[in-house]
Structure formats: C-alpha cells, structure tokens
C-alpha cells in the first residue's frame with residue numbers, strides 16, 4: 001500500500017514537472033516547436049504505393065496539359081475575351097497551382113520515399129492548398145453570377161460585366177483567398193509539438209497539423 005501511494009505521488013510530481021516544462025516551452029522563443037513532419041503517404045497502402053503513383057502521375061500530367069491548353073486557347077483568341085472564358089481562365093490558373101502544390105510532393109512521397117517535410121514547407125503547402133481552394137470556390141460563385149446576369153438581364157450583360165469589373169472580381173477573389181487563410185499559418189506558429197509528428201496523409205493539411213500539437217488548439 002505504502003509503495004503504491006509512493007509511486008502515485010512520484011507520478012503526479014513528474015506529470016506536474018512535464019506540465020510546467022510544456023508551459024515554459026510554449027512561452028519561450030526556443031523552438032523545438034518547429035519540428036519537421038513525417039508524411040505517411042496513403043495509410044494502409046504502404047506496399048502498393050508505387051502502383052498508386054503511376055495513375056496519379058498520369059492524372060497530374062493530364063491536368064497540366066488540359067489546363068494549359070485551355071489557358072493558351074483563351075489567351076490567343078481575342079473573341080474569347082468574354083466574362084465566361086475569362087473566369088474559366090482564372091479557374092484553370094487556380095487549378096494549375098492547386099495540382100502543383102499537392103501532386104509533386106505526393107509523388108515524391110510515394111515514389112522516392114521523401115517522407116520528411118520541413119516545418120515551413122509544410123505550412124506553405126497547407127496555405128497554398130487551402131487558399132487556392134477557397135479562391136476556386138470564389139471563381140465558381142463569380143461564374144454563377146455571370147450566368148445569372150446573362151439570363152436575367154441579357155441586354156445589360158456586357159455593360160454590367162465589362163472587363164474592368166472582371167479584373168476587379170479576379171483581384172477580389174485572390175485577396176479573399178489570401179486574407180481568409182492568412183490566420184491559419186500564423187495561428188499554427190504558436191503551437192507546441194511534442195509528440196511524434198506523423199501525418200497520415202501525403203501532404204500537409206490544416207487539421208492534420210493541428211491535431212499533432214500538444215498545446216491548446218481551441219483558437220485554431
């Protein structure tokens with residue numbers, strides 16, 4: 001009995017010390033807090049990663065060729081300088097960034113086992129993925145607006161959606177995506193990581209990173 005109590009007391013003391021250390025860590029500028037992360041790839045399919053990489057690579061190349069072709073076609077044909085095609089071009093540009101911020105990294109993980117990713121690279125990848133996804137939804141809303149005006153106010157379509165407005169919508173969508181996502185990496189900077197930083201994905205994604213933190217993540 002005495003031993004039992006003793007152990008318990010000892011355990012509590014150690015636990016308390018660890019908690020104090022964690023608090024000290026999260027307040028100090030000393031950053032154990034910036035670990036590199038380990039990307040698993042596709043959990044449960046470690047053996048067949050090479051087979052998965054091949055179709056992924058083909059899809060990525062197809063997406064590149066398809067999107068660049070659309071961009072090139074719209075660029076070279078002035079008769080396509082209309083709201084619908086300009087928005088489509090924005091969508092293709094965003095798609096190119098999105099695909100290129102995920103696929104190459106994923107391929108590297110699957111093919112050459114480049115599992116380790118630096119802290120800053122991880123945050124940047126996360127920022128790009130989420131920021132450009134929200135830009136994409138912004139452009140889709142703009143496309144819907146274009147169709148709405150074309151159907152409900154056909155005679156005013158070209159005066160309402162003139163090139164100046166299209167440009168402004170494009171800039172607004174860009175700024176919206178960047179501003180919306182800016183808090184994410186900034187808030188992540190505060191977190192302390194003390195466990196193994198293994199991410200069960202092939203790329204860095206916001207919630208996957210947040211879940212690895214030992215400190216308080218309510219704000220995130």
Ligand SMILES: *[C@@H]1O[C@H](CO)[C@@H](O)[C@H](O)[C@H]1NC(C)=O
Nearest residue numbers: 062063066067095096098099
């Ligand atoms: C453009 O890229 C996206 C991936 O980001 C892809 O889903 C889409 O099919 C591509 N478009 C074309 C026309 O290939």
